Amino acid sequence: MGRAAEVSGLSERHAFTGPAPAQKLTRLGRLCGMLTHVGRLGAAAMLGALSAATPTSAEGDLRLVDAVKARDLPAVERLLGAGVPVDSATPDGATALHWAAHRDGLEMASRLLRAGADPDVINELGVSPLVLACENASAAMVGQLLAHGADPNQAQPTGVTPLMACARTGSAAAVEALLASGATVDRRESVSGQTALMWAVAERHADVVSHLIAADADVGGGSARGFTPLMFAAQQGDEALATTLLAAGADVDRANNGGSAALLVATESGHLEMVRLLLEAGADRDAAGTGRTALHGAVQHERPDIVTLLLDYGADVDARLTARLPKFAGDLASNTGPGSMVGATPFWLATKFTDVDLMRLFRDRGADTTLAADDGTTPLMVAAGIMSLEGYDRYGRLVFADDTARRREHELDTVELAFSLGGDVAVVNEHGQTAMHGAAYTGNDAVVRFLFERGAVVDVADLTGLTPLGITEGIWISGTFLERPTTEVLLRELGAGRGVVQ
Numbered sequence: 001m002g003r004a005a006e007v008s009g010l011s012e013r014h015a016f017t018g019p020a021p022a023q024k025l026t027r028l029g030r031l032c033g034m035l036t037h038v039g040r041l042g043a044a045a046m047l048g049a050l051s052a053a054t055p056t057s058a059e060g061d062l063r064l065v066d067a068v069k070a071r072d073l074p075a076v077e078r079l080l081g082a083g084v085p086v087d088s089a090t091p092d093g094a095t096a097l098h099w100a101a102h103r104d105g106l107e108m109a110s111r112l113l114r115a116g117a118d119p120d121v122i123n124e125l126g127v128s129p130l131v132l133a134c135e136n137a138s139a140a141m142v143g144q145l146l147a148h149g150a151d152p153n154q155a156q157p158t159g160v161t162p163l164m165a166c167a168r169t170g171s172a173a174a175v176e177a178l179l180a181s182g183a184t185v186d187r188r189e190s191v192s193g194q195t196a197l198m199w200a201v202a203e204r205h206a207d208v209v210s211h212l213i214a215a216d217a218d219v220g221g222g223s224a225r226g227f228t229p230l231m232f233a234a235q236q237g238d239e240a241l242a243t244t245l246l247a248a249g250a251d252v253d254r255a256n257n258g259g260s261a262a263l264l265v266a267t268e269s270g271h272l273e274m275v276r277l278l279l280e281a282g283a284d285r286d287a288a289g290t291g292r293t294a295l296h297g298a299v300q301h302e303r304p305d306i307v308t309l310l311l312d313y314g315a316d317v318d319a320r321l322t323a324r325l326p327k328f329a330g331d332l333a334s335n336t337g338p339g340s341m342v343g344a345t346p347f348w349l350a351t352k353f354t355d356v357d358l359m360r361l362f363r364d365r366g367a368d369t370t371l372a373a374d375d376g377t378t379p380l381m382v383a384a385g386i387m388s389l390e391g392y393d394r395y396g397r398l399v400f401a402d403d404t405a406r407r408r409e410h411e412l413d414t415v416e417l418a419f420s421l422g423g424d425v426a427v428v429n430e431h432g433q434t435a436m437h438g439a440a441y442t443g444n445d446a447v448v449r450f451l452f453e454r455g456a457v458v459d460v461a462d463l464t465g466l467t468p469l470g471i472t473e474g475i476w477i478s479g480t481f482l483e484r485p486t487t488e489v490l491l492r493e494l495g496a497g498r499g500v501v502q
Helices: 027-033 040-049 063-069 073-081 096-103 106-114 129-135 139-147 162-169 172-180 196-202 206-214 229-236 239-247 262-268 272-280 294-300 304-312 346-352 356-364 379-384 404-420 435-442 445-453 468-473 485-493
Strands: 475-477 480-482
Touching (some): 063 073, 073 106, 096 129, 106 139, 129 139, 139 172, 162 172, 162 196, 162 206, 196 229, 206 239, 229 239, 229 262, 229 272, 262 272, 272 304, 294 304, 294 346, 304 356, 346 356, 379 404, 379 435, 404 435, 435 445, 435 485, 445 485, 468 485
16 A cells, blocks of 8 residues: 655655564564555555464463464354453464454454443554554444544554544544544554545555544644645645645645655656645745755756746746755665756756756746856756766766767767857856866767857866866776776877966
């Protein structure tokens, strides 16, 4: 089953309901405790595999548990009539009622409850029959347990309540029964601070969401990381749920702890129509709490359709980054040179990513195609290769099979377009780098020749004293020795090494 997940680098997961790593558990205890974590189908498969192998124990008479697991109602009747304790448990705390709830055996559970089974019994992981009934989305079992006094607010050690479990599996009738029995609608689990409403939205259970909102669930509150129900709807691309939440008073521009609002979440999750809905609802098209706008996010995620939509709604075509973009993976290799993205415009990013179609789109929408990042790195420089990553594509994704010829042709197209739109081959950024340094890093001989023919100097030294020729002769970058022998030969032919321009 899906889990709620934030974008923009902050993962929001449903609470893990199993044990702390240090706990010593039997096999059955571990499996029972994980039922609300793995889902009813996976749990059924695991528990079913052990259904004929319940261990015996000096701690209790396990015949009743075995009879329930075997779905043998006559045996259950005989054992209860013989006085076998109804709450006898396996060493991990699982009782016959746990198994009846897990098997969704309504008649079996009814007989056990009438015999005095404790409806709130928990195994040593804190899992109750009511939670197992919710995992099965069994409204009938939930109702039966509640009718026999089960506590609708009994929480597991992680803070997960039956209402959360039922909200996740999607039984509106079970949720309604829990609410009618006094379930607290806005309880938060203790791992991520999520509520039943967040779980229902993340799993796209519209009927459950409606019941929770009718019970005055908080539509605007955030999780421990500030992720709101509307953000979960935006992440899932569920426009109907987003509409419901907005109608109930959700704040379209509320940001999470990292600064992301629903518009950025929808954009970076790739949901065009959700972006449109949020814009129609008045979302701030230029919100930049993360240091980037939705337009920057759409460029990074290669969504020209969302770029066009945002521009149609008046997004600032020249918005500047105030922080680096999030990375697609963890810590990547150091980029080639100390350039910074801070101050980059959407056009600058499109150029860095060698997306010539987006570059033309921004040009046609009035973008300033010469704006540099705060450190003076220009679009032409990043087109040529400044801030490229050895072994990664221009988006920072690991490359396993590189079509070098095609990549270099694409880089040349990008450089040519950036130059035609006002790029200056002579500009030096605050690190002393030029576009020619970028071409040396990538080893793109066609770009080197193009820049040279338009007046680029081949022997400019950066602040560390490194020239384009020095780069091609060989340098160490993040533990990798980078050399460009054909580019070295070309630079020497063009006069490199005959004098350094400081």
